[in-house]
Amino acid sequence: MLRLLYISIFLISLLTGRGALAADLLVPEAYKTIQGAIEAASPGDTVLVNEGVYTENLSIRKPIKLKSVKGPSLTVIKAAVKEEPSILVFGTDGAVVSGFTAKGSLSSGIALKNVSKSEVSGNNADENVYGIALYDSNENAITGNMADRNEYYGIYLEKSHHNTIERNNANRNDDKGLFISYSNSNVIRENTANLNTWNGLTLWSSNDNVIVDNTALRNMYSIVVSDSKDNEISGNTTLPNVFLILPVVLIYLGIVTYLIQKNALKLVYGVQ
């Protein structure tokens, strides 16, 4: 009976391609290039990338996990072909991209096209044209990423629905921090979009999204909603109290300083 159970589990693992058979593929120890490891990986495998600067365009088209060992500051993917994304996830579900710096692309640092139920977390997508871009991608989790100093948008969603965009930074981009375009029913929560040249967060023809507890400071416009309906927008910070209280306190201190200086100088010079 027990043997039958083991065989069943083994067969299920084989059929699904996951579970006990999942392997870790190491770069650069076992594979010289990350793309080589991705090609060799089976669904459910994890490609673990050690520190280094890799000049490649990665293309993930199966449900694998791509993770860095030492985090985004030490694991950099520079786009070899600048017109292509540094990391592209295409036509799959259940993929994971975690812990990389993706930079130098005239397209996107990290792009998801026709992807569902995947995770992009803890990456830096800086100095591209788009930081992280989702096209026709649904039910993905984009969490804890940095998408700063990109030429257009930090995080861009186009025709992508039911995604969770949480705890990301999209700062100092030359256009918009977060741009949600023709995308519905997404949850945009606890993100930071500061110091962008134009809008911090933009909803464009997008409905039924939840925009809560985000911070958008010192952009040209903080949160812009256009041609969109039924969005829940609450608890976002666009002008914290300190921006109002501090100047008032300082002017008050200025008046006090004047009075102190005046009386002190009167004492020193013996003026009445």
Next chain:
Amino acid sequence: MQRILKMLGVFSTASIVLASFGLVLATSSFISGLQLVKSASMVERKIHRFNGFTALTLYVILAILAFWYEGFGFLRLLGWSSGLCVFLLKILIVRSKKRRAFKYLSWLGGTLILVWLYMVYIHIPV
């Protein structure tokens, strides 16, 4: 108490500290300048000059820091130069000793307060 500590946490960079001092001094200088219009008191003049020139020095230091950390750029250069022009124009009018031009000084002083308010605004760390 936590809110006050959080508020004090704003002063985490040298730039915001300098900008805050600048606004305090500019306010004090502005009030003494208004008093000088009424009567040429020596005490008011000393306060006005000392605070004014210290504020100008802080402005120049902030400008240098901005160019050092953020690099040169046309808009950045234009912005800082415009602020500096307000300072210089004010000094120029005072030095010219033309009484007719003095009526514009309070406007320039007000503009400098606005400049410092903007300085504080842009330097609050986010």
